[in-house]
Amino acid sequence: MSNNLLILGAGVDRTQGIDFPLANTLLADVSRYLEGPGKPVDEALRAMLPGLRFxxxxxxxxxxxxxxxxxxxxxxxxxxxxxxxxxxxxxxxxxxxxxxxxxxxxxxxxxxxxxxxYLDKETEALIREVFPKDADDLIDSDSILxxxxxxxxxxxxxxxxxxxxxxxxxxxxxxxxxxxxxxxNIETLLVEKFLGFYNEKPADIKNYLYISWALWAYLVAKQREVLISHGDVKLPFYGKIPNTIRALTLNYTAFLQSHLGDDQVIYFHGGLAEYVRMDTRDLLPVENILECDPADFIRTIIAPNVDVTHEDVRQQRHVIPALVPPLRLKPILSHKYIELWSKASHWVSEAQHIVVVGYSFNNADEHFNDILRCHPGRKIDIVVPEAHSEYFKRRMEAVLNIPASQFNTVKINGHLALQARNVRLIAARASDVNIPSLFGLE
Known part of the structure; x- marks a missing residue:
């Protein structure tokens, strides 16, 4: 059992030399990919989804x-x-x-x-004076437009x-x-279209299949591009992670798994190396994800397992990437995620020292934030560029119940930081911090 737990967010994959886009610019990158090197992916998806209008x-x-x-x-x-x-x-x-x-x-x-x-107080008062008996029926809105x-x-x-x-x-x-x-925002779009599986809207389901597999293909291609560019040289940030610790990531890329191995890593939001059949909830592996050709994989493996031709959605077959949509209420794509999230909670409970890098504790990840709330008392170092902002301190108050007024300025490994109780906020990028040193492993 490791007493040290590393938690990684999207900011880590923004590290120079990896340069993955953040969610708010991701859609533009996916769109350009489909019009350029990813055109075969677009063609394969449209062939798989007849009648797609998206x-x-x-x-x-x-x-x-x-x-x-x-x-x-x-x-x-x-x-x-x-x-x-x-x-x-x-x-x-x-x-x-x-x-x-x-x-x-x-x-x-x-x-x-x-x-x-908006209906102001004076106007509301006049309505009540002119129509004293019917005012409550007349005032059925807080606006006149x-x-x-x-x-x-x-x-x-x-x-x-x-x-x-x-x-x-x-x-x-x-x-x-x-x-x-x-x-x-592609995450907002995925959430909107994913609801099609619940309210049985064929058009939304088709759109989700197209958008999610297009996103998957772009990320797989980008991941391969990063690995090829580095050859035998260790990746920035990931190559410096101690191999004696456990790590939990909110990202989809396989960089962490490649460095630490399967047993020491949890992919909380799923990953690129698996996909889900929606009717049976089977979680299936993508063989050799680091060498995968996205268009060929969609044509030869995914398309034969998808059927959207039946008018009755319940008779259709849908296979989607194992990328958990960023909903506050997490959908259960597979029963294995119940086990996975339970395991993540167990790892947090066992950890004495947690280092969080590149994760902003946003509202869409409340399911994960709840796990941290449920296990107070751990020593936690949080590394993000905006760590000292008023917004981030308010997030800490909401997630870790630490009032912003309690933080004191300290210095950690050459970086200015804020400390309150057992929590330290370090305003730095992932590439600027020494992870082994934070864990006291040097």
Missing amino acids: SFNNMIARAVDKIATRETHEQKAMVQRVREAIVDLPPEQDSIRKHGELIIRLFEKLATIAEQS DIHKLSLSDTFKTVLKRTLKMGLSGEHHAVATALGADML
Whole structure:
């Protein structure tokens, strides 16, 4: 039994030399992959899914149409992301800053309409005075305008569509990336389409099969590209992990498994090396994942096991990658995940020292956060660039029950850190910290 447990999040695969994209830009990378080297994957998936209408460009139009139905706080959050994206742009990118200012101005006008439509106290009082007996029936909403039924003008729609399409192109565009981080988030898309398995919507199921296997193919191809580029040289970060510890990852890549082996690793959200048959919940292996050709695997192994031709969804056959969608309420793709998550909880309970790297404790992973909540008292070092931000300290209060006011500034291995009780927050990237040293193994 190891007293040391390493927990890895998405930030680890952002390490220079690995350079995997984060979720908020992943969809653009997958889209470009399917139009380029991954074109055979796209063709194999469309052959497997007759009648599929999904495309990432069409998705933009649907995302734009839904803008008016967003809650005011969601629209304000989108504006804030764009504002942050343009605040430090250099003078030579003035045209992009102007583009951002246009988006901000349009959204602020939409937010103003929504805010002005709220029923204020004075208006409510007048309604109650004029209609004293029927006031409760008349006041059935907190607004005098149903903002969700508004339709955006062609001007607004066209500006948004053109901006988002820039985010799918090869050239980085700060405003398109900021806007797409919310509107074109592939994790949000997967969650939306995965529900098709529950409410038996054939179109959503087809879309999920296409999107999830396209994502899987891109990640497999990207993983292979990283491994080939390094040859016999150890991978950044992963190559420095002590082989005497246990590790739990929230990522899908096989880098950790390749370094530590199967017995010392748990893939909490599933991985690229397995897939699931949805009717029997069988968890099946992908043979030799590091050498796998995604298009060939989909054509020869997956397609023969998928049948979406029956009108009755219950008579169809669906095979999906073993990538657990980022839902707060985790779906059970296979009974093996019940055992896996129980094992993860057991490892946390046995650990005396936990080091968390590149994981932001976001709301979508509450299932995992709950495991940490259930086993207090461990020594925990948390390494993320934003560790000292007010937002992250609030997350620590929510997840680990440590008030932000209790943290003191200390220094750990040359890095400034915040410490409260047995928790230390180290503001650093994965590549900047010495994992063996944090565990006291040097």
